[in-house]
Amino acid sequence: MRNDRLLVALAIVVGIVLIAVAIVYWAEPAKSLPGFFPGHQAGSSHHHTKHGIAAFLVGLACFAFAWFRSGPKRASTAT
Amino acid sequence: MVPVRPEARLDSHVILAALITYPRAIVLGLLQGVSELFPVSSLGHSVILPKLLGWNIHQNDKYFLTFLVATHLATAIVLFLFFWRDWMRILKGIGRSLRDREISDNDPDAKLGWLLVVGTIPAGILGLTLQDSLRKIFASPTSAAIFLTLNGLVLYGAELLRRRAPVTDVEDDARIARTVSWRGSFFVGAAQAIALIPGFSRSGATMGGGLYVGLSHKDAARFAFLLATPIIGAAALLKLPELFGHAGDGVRGQALVAALCSALTAYLAVKFLMRYFETKTLTPFAIYCFVAGLACTIYFVS
Numbered sequence: 001m002r003n004d005r006l007l008v009a010l011a012i013v014v015g016i017v018l019i020a021v022a023i024v025y026w027a028e029p030a031k032s033l034p035g036f037f038p039g040h041q042a043g044s045s046h047h048h049t050k051h052g053i054a055a056f057l058v059g060l061a062c063f064a065f066a067w068f069r070s071g072p073k074r075a076s077t078a079t
Numbered sequence: 080m081v082p083v084r085p086e087a088r089l090d091s092h093v094i095l096a097a098l099i100t101y102p103r104a105i106v107l108g109l110l111q112g113v114s115e116l117f118p119v120s121s122l123g124h125s126v127i128l129p130k131l132l133g134w135n136i137h138q139n140d141k142y143f144l145t146f147l148v149a150t151h152l153a154t155a156i157v158l159f160l161f162f163w164r165d166w167m168r169i170l171k172g173i174g175r176s177l178r179d180r181e182i183s184d185n186d187p188d189a190k191l192g193w194l195l196v197v198g199t200i201p202a203g204i205l206g207l208t209l210q211d212s213l214r215k216i217f218a219s220p221t222s223a224a225i226f227l228t229l230n231g232l233v234l235y236g237a238e239l240l241r242r243r244a245p246v247t248d249v250e251d252d253a254r255i256a257r258t259v260s261w262r263g264s265f266f267v268g269a270a271q272a273i274a275l276i277p278g279f280s281r282s283g284a285t286m287g288g289g290l291y292v293g294l295s296h297k298d299a300a301r302f303a304f305l306l307a308t309p310i311i312g313a314a315a316l317l318k319l320p321e322l323f324g325h326a327g328d329g330v331r332g333q334a335l336v337a338a339l340c341s342a343l344t345a346y347l348a349v350k351f352l353m354r355y356f357e358t359k360t361l362t363p364f365a366i367y368c369f370v371a372g373l374a375c376t377i378y379f380v381s
């Protein structure tokens with residue numbers, strides 16, 4: 001139970017971070033991205049839209065995982 | 080800042096129209112529709128064929144990539160319409176599972192829907208981040224021919240490694256949902272990434288992966304086509320604005336013709352393959368890829 005809550009909390013935090021990362025990718029050109037971001041390139045005005053989409057989708061997947069993981073537990077049918 | 084002369088833009092239209100003429104667009108469209116769904120690498124064929132026919136078309140040229148967008152979109156639409164009823168059931172299943180906050184084993188539509196989501200994630204991420212760089216690295220017809228040969232070996236390897244699933248001629252999503260695990264779906268989805276290299280086939284990789292996780296040929300083909308639809312469609316939609324921008328100048332008409340041809344052959348291909356895999360295997364495609372790839376490799380390097 002405790003592990004479940006930890007996993008859910010972790011998935012929500014990672015989801016929020018990834019969606020924030022997606023917004024940064026969409027808003028900032030490659031030259032203005034933080035140095036540790038994949039796609040950072042000094043002097044480039046290219047926007048890494050696809051990187052942003054990838055981060056956004058994985059963020060959504062994290063939220064979906066948290067949603068199912070935190071759902072009401074149903075008694076499993078004995079076989 | 081030097082303004083572009085109107086006549087210069089007109090010249091470029093004429094050049095592009097000469098590179099992709101309407102007859103060439105028809106050939107490329109017909110080829111794209113078949114090779115996207117047959118496990119023989121559409122990208123590989125779109126690199127190799129122009130070289131074999133002596134057409135001055137390079138697969139990394141902006142106008143050619145823009146031209147291909149239309150054919151990919153047509154293929155995705157055909158796949159979506161072909162499996163329309165299945166998609167409706169799957170989407171309703173996903174909706175039910177979100178409402179109930181549970182992916183029940185008794186709801187195969189929901190399970191299949193989420194298996195497709197899980198399979199799409201690795202393919203989508205790898206495609207979005209690596210597609211352009213891999214295309215640039217492996218753009219030459221020679222490397223595409225070498226990878227087509229290797230694709231033949233991969234397909235044959237998948238046949239050798241597959242678990243002996245029962246032959247099935249009835250479509251049953253419950254069986255797919257029961258057989259494929261979450262990890263298996265992720266593996267099958269990740270296998271699609273190999274198709275980013277021209278010469279390797281997306282449908283071949285997913286069908287091979289499906290066989291490996293225990294699906295029958297028919298179920299593996301069905302799962303592969305369902306998995307391919309959002310990926311091909313999303314990739315095409317992302318690039319669609321380019322077709323209506325400057326990059327599409329001079330090739331828009333040809334792209335439309337090619338899209339119609341591609342839609343026709345994609346429909347015939349999916350209809351044929353769903354019947355074919357009721358009883359037959361990947362081996363003939365493996366042999367074709369190996370022989371054609373080897374012959375083209377020898378031709379290009381000699």
